[in-house]
Amino acid sequence: MTKVTAQMSVSLDGCYTGPRDTHDHQDMSGWMRGPEAPGFFRVTRWAVDAMAWRERQGFAGGEQSVDSEIVAETFAAAGAYVMGRRMFDAGEVPWGDEPPFQAPVFVVTHRPREVLERAGGTSFTFVTEGVERAVELARAAAGGKDVAVAGGGELLRQVLAAGLLDQLELHIAPVLLGDGQRLFGPDLGLGAGEGVELTPVRVVETPGVTHIRYTVNGRSKLVLDDRGASGDLVASAGQ
């Protein structure tokens, strides 16, 4: 059955890039000199070393490693993608004629645009009716495989906040950035004393990164407990 999934590389302190770049760059080299790039490059480095990642970018080399298997599995599971507008804008030129998705991509945007067909099975469809509609269209296009949130972080939060996310996998890079764009924050729209509960379903550790996959259970009221004091009462009752 089709699941809605997301996966993201983050630092141990929960950042997926360095601090937000307030400039609108004309090209990648400008962005690479900005504040976001060092953190982004660091947290995603594990994937760059992976053969399966390089293959999708059209690059040779890399390592046939557990990390590479996770990249391959992630690509293979996705039958369609949803993507934020900002990520699309940043990627359109560098991805070139044959983007790495090899599946239909639904871009959430306010600007209508014709479908963009690319080589290798990738197409970009621009959805102006919001996140839920984009997920619905991706679900129909996924052919029974998963709908994957391609990014960025803002779209991931929107999908999660809308209660649409079934599975989240974080690739936790062993670095603290101190400052940067955090994957999760107050814009999840949780009330006071409320959290989003998850269940860890798989942990894979490699030297460069820890992969943790969660099932998303949804929003839940946080409850106080007795800090173990009831154990004392139970013991007393038994005496």
Place this chain on the structure above:
Amino acid sequence: MTKVTAQMSVSLDGCYTGPRDTHDHQDMSGWMRGPEAPGFFRVTRWAVDAMAWRERQGFAGGEQSVDSEIVAETFAAAGAYVMGRRMFDAGEVPWGDEPPFQAPVFVVTHRPREVLERAGGTSFTFVTEGVERAVELARAAAGGKDVAVAGGGELLRQVLAAGLLDQLELHIAPVLLGDGQRLFGPDLGLGAGEGVELTPVRVVETPGVTHIRYTVNGRSKLVLDDRGASGDLVASAGQ
């Protein structure tokens, strides 16, 4: 050899309590009705269920589980503690005559005070000469065992920022709090494009929490890479 260690329970989005409570409560019941408690109780719940945690609090019951073994191991490794003033103030009354530390505790504070001797091996020594001095005193008192940062988060960040932390273990609870006090943030004092590098040395997964232990390597400049493009060049050169 004595290491300086820290361990903390955090949410998947890096919070160790709910949002900071700006009230100065006269008792615990006031704090428990405030904004910090629901998040704190949620991220530490795994420990409350553990037999080894309950034993140290003087409570019976709990589970003899992998989580409990980790609590027991954590207590056993510590020969002395350093602690922040705010944590001491919050704990002094609830910990009572026999606090769970069973070792010398060095409290970093601006207010001089006589050493406080408690039953079971716990003493509180108030150190007004700063974090480095408190760690130095704890090291001398640890009898070859580790110096553990008891908390809170602010002290942990100070010890880390001062380059004094050798090992960090995070107990990652499978919950997103959205808002709360984050264990790490800009007050680590990192420069632009700089990070604190760590090496994961042990991952233990249990149903309720993921324990990841890191060796702290220290501050390091973040570097950009070629995103795998050199693999292409290598392959071309070989053709």
